Amino acid sequence: MMKKRLSRQLFVYFLVVIVMSLTTVGIFSYTQSSRALDRQSERYISQIITSAAYQTDIYLRTYERASQSLLTSMDLKRFLDINPNDSYEYYQYYNALQKELFPTVFILHPQTHLIYLIGEHGRAVADDNSPQLYTPNFRPAEQYAMLLERTPENGAIAMFKSSIKPDQADRIITMARRVRGVSSYTPNGVLAIEFKEQDLAQMWKPLDIGERGFFFIVDEQGGLIYRPADSEYAGISSGSLLHKVTETGNGSFLEKLNGENRLFVTRKSDYSNWTIAISVPVQELRGPVSAIRSTTLVVGLLTLVAAIFAALRFGRSIVKPIQVLKNGMRQTEKGNWGHIHVPERQDEIGSLIVTYNRMVTRLSELVEEVYAAELKQQGTLLDLQETRLERHRAEFQALQMQINPHFLYNTLETIKCYAVVQDSAEITEMVEAMAFMLRYSIQTNLEEITMANELKHVLSYMTVLRHRHGRDFDIDVAVPPELLLEKMVRLTLQPIVENIFQHAFPDGIEDRHYIRIDARREDDRFLVIVEDNGAGMSPEKLEALREKLKQNRLAEPDTGSIYHRGGIGLMNVHRRIQLVFGEQYGMSVGSERGKGTRITLTMPGIRNKLSIAAD
DSSP: OOOOOHHHHHHHHHHHHHHHHHHHHHHHHHHHHHHHHHHHHHHHHHHHHHHHHHHHHHHHHHHHHHHHHHTTOHHHHHHHTSOTTOHHHHHHHHHHIIIIIHHHHHHHOTTEEEEEEEETTSOEEEEOSSSSOOOOOSOHHHHHHHHHHHSOTTOOOEEEEOOSSGGGTTTEEEEEEEEOOSSOSSOOEEEEEEEEHHHHHHHHTTSOOOSSOEEEEEOTTSOEEEOOSSGGGGGGGOHHHHHHHHHHOSEEEEEEETTEEEEEEEEEOTTTOOEEEEEEEHHHHTHHHHHHHHHHHHHHHHHHHHHHHHHHHHHHHHHHHHHHHHHHHHHHHTTOOOOOOOOOOOSHHHHHHHHHHHHHHHHHHHHHHHHHHHHHTOSOHHHHHHHHHHHHHHHHHHHHTOOOHHHHHHHHHHHHHHHHHOOOHHHHHHHHHHHHHHHHHSOOOOOOEEHHHHHHHHHHHHHHHHHHHTSOOOOEEEOOGGGTTOEEOSSSHHHHHHHHHHHTOTTOOOTTOOEEEEEEEETTEEEEEEEEOSOOOOHHHHHHHHHHHHHTOOOOTTOOOTTTOSSSOHHHHHHHHHHHHOTTOEEEEEEETTTEEEEEEEEEOHHHHHHHHHO
16 A cells, blocks of 8 residues: 655645635635625616616606697697688698797707697698798698507507608607697597607716617517617517517516627606616626636636645645654664754754654663663572562652652751741741651651551641741641541652642632542542642643553653652652552542642552451
């Protein structure tokens, strides 16, 4: 099986993280930007077409008001009641309307193309706002019949594309309504005002709908009222497109026009019943989105290249010293105890290499010591057993002699200060406590001592501690009297109390702090519990300590662990109990950050120890 290279794994991991990050950010930013731009474009076009529809209605209402002003003329109404055979009467009203009434409308509304009035009797009058007199050139009866079909009977306005001038019919919009004379009760004529569709285009020209956007208007029958003059937009005359526009009303849809996808936005006028539509190419709308997409891709690719380059450099900076360390370990495996020489580093890898060199040095020294020891152990089996027994004794003695030298130095310095400054009982009390502690600590016998002896040793330690720190701190001892003679291992309680003072109260001892020593029997076991309400341990440190306790080994003297500093370490207390009573006994620890620590020493009870001795 091919081995996985660390450099390749690091590069793959970095590449996956970089690509995922860039892809996620790119897709999210592109999607959100696209949606925001789409919504903004739709709102913008909607505002434009709403404004266009509003302006169109205002423009058409202008002509409606013009027609209403014409209807106030009595001459217009009397014209509808004339005798069609009376030429004089016809000429009289024709002249009044063409020369007096219609010009007022042309003055107020100069965009008006033409005004004409047709009566039911077949007579008509018209004017086209030109300096010369206009003579109608159409058949009034046929035009009247057509207008009757397109105008409502109630006199409401009707608008459609038509003109009495045939050559201009495709460029003129007619607004018509039925009217009645003075003596008639029902409409007996039609008044029509024509205006150019180009006037609408001029009104919409200031509205910005893009380079290739355009307006067009469809009436409620689906007829095309207005479209751009360019031949490019001739396709909007398609009946299916116009029908779809009228069916949509107020809304939007996508449709192909001349092979191009376009967005159609429509608004229906409540006044004219026309549907005004705007058509904009989808590609033009998506132009900013395409620019964002292109920019995102370019920036993403450049960032990816830079990130890959940085990942390669970073991976090499990690893998290269590890490879050197790996080669050094292979040499060590072969028995070549050589140091690794690499440029000095201040990070964890540099510390690892320094530690490795230190380990190689110590291993080589240990190997030499082992060789020397093996040469000395070539004696008989009895000599070997004697050596092992002596080694165990030396181990016990070394453990018992692990009194923190800084504690002794600080204590002696305190005694010296007392001796210089004052002649008081404190010196006597401290010296007596120190004498008891030293005498108690340097005993090298392997016999167990009682709970009472250990408590007395703790009391001496507290006496010294009180004078060193200048404040009282009482330990709550809740040991029942009948358990004071239970057997314990020497120097187990005081190291635990010392450890609490060093680590449980990092910010100093306060009135709320306490240390409690309790003891009880459970079946055939004797339990001693020491607990405090100090800082406690984090879950990681607690798990690490429990793991060390499971290993059943003596702590290294230079570990620097918080479980060892300050005299006989907690690990050595645990191992001493096991060496005396067996592997099934020892120390267990429970702790919670901010709530304190609980240490339990488990040893056999008196009855159980008697049975062990009998065995």
